[in-house]
Amino acid sequence: MxxxxxxxxxxxxxxxxxxxxxxxxxxxxxxxxxxxxxxxxxxxxxxxxxxxxxxxxxxxxxxxxxxxxxxxxxxxxxxxxxxxxxxxxxxxxxxxxxxxxxxxxxxxxxxxxxxxxxxxxxxxxxxxxxxxxxxxxxxxxxxxxxxxxxxxxxxxxxxxxxxxxxxRHLGHHVAAYTMYDEVLSERAGRRYEMLTVPGTMAGAYALREGRIALLFLRREPDPAVPADPRAALLSHYGDLGWILPEALPHCPEPPRLYYDQVxxxxxxxxxxxxxxxxxxxxxxxxxxxxxxxxxxxxxxxxxxxxxxxxxxxxxxxxxxxxxxxxxxxxxxxxxxxxxxxxxxxxxxxxxxxxxxxxxxxxxxxxxxxxxxxxxxxxxxxxxxxxxxxxxxx
Ligand SMILES: Cc1cc2nc3c(=O)[nH]c(=O)nc-3n(C[C@H](O)[C@H](O)[C@H](O)COP(=O)(O)OP(=O)(O)OC[C@H]3O[C@@H](n4cnc5c(N)ncnc54)[C@H](O)[C@@H]3O)c2cc1C
The missing domain is CATH 3.50.50.60 (FAD/NAD(P)-binding domain)
Structure with missing residues (x-):
């Protein structure tokens, strides 16, 4: 067969x-x-x-x-x-x-x-x-x-x-990428750290060899993915503090940046x-x-x-x-x-x-x-x- x-x-x-x-x-x-x-x-x-x-x-x-x-x-x-x-x-x-x-x-x-x-x-x-x-x-x-x-x-x-x-759109957009930065990776450590402000969450976890995995979640009633997902990520998360001002400039373009509706x-x-x-x-x-x-x-x-x-x-x-x-x-x-x-x-x-x-x-x-x-x-x-x-x- x-x-x-x-x-x-x-x-x-x-x-x-x-x-x-x-x-x-x-x-x-x-x-x-x-x-x-x-x-x-x-x-x-x-x-x-x-x-x-x-x-x-x-x-x-x-x-x-x-x-x-x-x-x-x-x-x-x-x-x-x-x-x-x-x-x-x-x-x-x-x-x-x-x-x-x-x-x-x-x-x-x-x-x-x-x-x-x-x-x-x-x-x-x-x-x-x-x-x-x-x-x-x-x-x-x-x-x-x-x-x-x-x-x-x-x-x-x-x-x-x-x-x-x-x-069935669950009212959120999700994005994720991995990047290399030994200093940030060291700071994130082997705990899953998350920053939340109402309707928005960003998470980070240190991977091996100086890499770091980032996850982003945001309330968004419109299921349509933005034309420029990287720019959208920078505009929504750029001012939230924590490690984000240093991590976001490393954000790749899709498909290395995963971005979708949830x-x-x-x-x-x-x-x-x-x-x-x-x-x-x-x-x-x-x-x-x-x-x-x-x-x-x-x-x-x-x-x-x-x-x-x-x-x-x-x-x-x-x-x-x-x-x-x-x-x-x-x-x-x-x-x-x-x-x-x-x-x-x-x-x-x-x-x-x-x-x-x-x-x-x-x-x-x-x-x-x-x-x-x-x-x-x-x-x-x-x-x-x-x-x-x-x-x-
Ligand atoms: C941020 C995030 C976190 C998650 N966390 C977890 C978790 O903690 N635990 C868990 O169990 N699951 C988790 N999931 C869900 C999990 O990743 C998916 O459910 C799982 O990958 C589904 O596997 P799949 O093979 O069905 O689909 P996919 O992983 O989407 O694979 C589909 C494949 O088909 C290919 N493809 C797409 N379109 C076409 C096309 N037109 N022609 C040919 N090929 C095509 C894609 O490139 C891909 O290789 C998470 C998902 C996300 C987005």
Missing amino acids: KVLICGAGIAGLTLAWHLERSGWEVELVERAPAFRDGGYLIDFYGPGYEVAELMGLKPRLLEARYPVTELSYVDGGGRRTSHLTMPPDFSAKVVSVLRGDLARAIQDGVRSPVLYGASVEEVRQAGDGVAVRLTDGTERHVDLLVGADGAHSRVRGLVFGDEGRFL TQVHLDEWSRGRVVLLGDACHAVSLFAGHGASLAMAGAWILAGELAAGGDVAAALTRYQNRLQPTVTEVQRFGRRFVHWMAPSSQWRVAARDLMLRLAKLPGGGRLFLGALITEGSDLIRPARPVGRAERG
Whole structure:
């Protein structure tokens, strides 16, 4: 069986990893001109982490991880206003890694070809197959086309309709980049520092080798991304103090600067004929929910397992959606509730958040607070299927 996967991100690569081990002929097509490195720091846990363990990736992720020992809120002068020390079992459940390091760990186990700098141009379904024309003019005839191309999926646009029908804007814009500055990196240290003024949040974390990861979140009712995201970032954050006056001049242009609306994706059907969506393309939960990468990997595992079981492809695609969707719905609901805590919209919400952090410092409170953010790995991942790493030739 042949599959074309559009998007070589966390979801697409994980699916390729599993399907090629089940004997599928896999090809990936990726819009970026080369492998996408770096990105932003993600907290990786839950069912996707279980999948990574089953793929034998745990040692690699533990090596690449960044130990976040504390969350601190600072004011414009850099003074700490509140903080939360991570409980000892936090690091047993959560691995903080750069998105690119997680993707690289998966990609290193993928043998299938990736066509970079290209995308899907046209999709024609006929019977048990799909004819796909790519942007380089070439054609593919495959048994299955997978849209693993993120929240603004091109495959979804071509097969399911305009994205306006599926995106749910959560009223914020997000931006992130990594940069090199040994002095700032030293100052940020191994705690996640955040500055909040009502409706705006900026966060920083020191990476290895003098680098630093920055995250920006701002209330913005208009989902449209500004024409010049770098200029918008400088104008909204340039006067807030802390390390920002020194860090913002390093801000790169997109795509090294990640900038987007904060959105969820809601779709009733995840597949149509021999086209199926995976990861953020069909169920983005938003950074407020935190589980996006984890669910992308869990979804790939489930989809590969259902396809590897053989039999009717359409039935496998339905089982994949039925198994994953209840968890997605729950996580999306959690994400919408969490909006007000990450970038509190008013001074009283900032105060309430600080009070919550103080309560979290009481014995057992940290676990309670963090427990709200981290759902345990569920019974989503049943190690019975698909094939594990031991089966690779
Ligand atoms: C700032 C931020 C913080 C986050 N923090 C966390 C966290 O702490 N924990 C967590 O689990 N998740 C987190 N997430 C969410 C997580 O990053 C995503 O849910 C996850 O990356 C989804 O994986 P994906 O492969 O479905 O999509 P993506 O990672 O978006 O990958 C899609 C791939 O498709 C490619 N592509 C796009 N369009 C096309 C096209 N037209 N043709 C071909 N290729 C295309 C892209 O270049 C990309 O390689 C965060 C997200 C953001 C933005």
